[in-house]
Amino acid sequence: xxxxxxxxxxxxxxxxxxxxxxxxxxxxxxxxxxxxxxxxxxxxxxxxxxxxxxxxxxxxxxxxxxxxxxxxxxxxxxxxxxxxxxxxxxxxxxxxxxxxxxxxxxxxxxxxxxxxxxxxxxxxxxxxxxx
Numbered sequence: 001x002x003x004x005x006x007x008x009x010x011x012x013x014x015x016x017x018x019x020x021x022x023x024x025x026x027x028x029x030x031x032x033x034x035x036x037x038x039x040x041x042x043x044x045x046x047x048x049x050x051x052x053x054x055x056x057x058x059x060x061x062x063x064x065x066x067x068x069x070x071x072x073x074x075x076x077x078x079x080x081x082x083x084x085x086x087x088x089x090x091x092x093x094x095x096x097x098x099x100x101x102x103x104x105x106x107x108x109x110x111x112x113x114x115x116x117x118x119x120x121x122x123x124x125x126x127x128x129x130x131x
Contacts, residue, residue, distance in 0.1 A: 003051055005041070008078050009058035009067045010118035013040050016055040019117050023095045024080075026053070053078070058119065067119050074100070076113055076123035085110045085126040092124075 010016035017040060020026045026042040029052050033039075041052040058064045070077050082088045089103050089112050100121060101113035109127040116122050 005052045005054060006078075007054040007056045008120060009063045010055050010116070010120065011058055011064075011067075012118055013038055013055055013057055016040075016116065016118040017042070019097075020053070020055065023092060023097050024122075025091075055118075071119060071121060074113075074121065077120040079123045079125055081125050081127070083126060085112055085124055088112075088124055 017028065017031075020042045021028060025045065027045050027048065029041040029043045029048075031038070031040050038057065040055045042055065043052050044050055056063070058067050067077065086103050089099065092114065093099060097114045098117075099112055099114045101111070103110055103112045108129075109125060111123055111125045113121050113123050
């Protein structure tokens with residue numbers, strides 16, 4: 001088995017698409033509409049055929065409550081991996097992202113946490129070992 005798709009609830013799909021492409025640097029993979037429903041995904045430009053991230057509208061009360069609870073607890077809704085947390089921090093911050101946790105060293109590597117402007121905290125992580 002392979003993981004090909006995971007979903008992240010957002011409170012505004014257009015704003016999410018701008019953030020995940022223009023600020024984080026992902027690329028739009030799919031954008032289809034059927035009536036009021038919109039299927040929207042992004043992927044890494046480093047792996048265009050890799051795992052997709054669905055930016056799903058949080059119009060479901062359970063999804064909205066889950067998203068808000070994670071945010072209020074300071075729990076990241078998603079984690080992205082990088083080879084250079086500090087470099088990505090500077091690049092992403094220069095594009096207007098607001099970080100809640102600046103680059104921080106840990107025994108396993110380093111990480112930083114930012115708001116995606118759509119109701120989620122996102123963690124970027126650099127590991128000290130090959131995983």
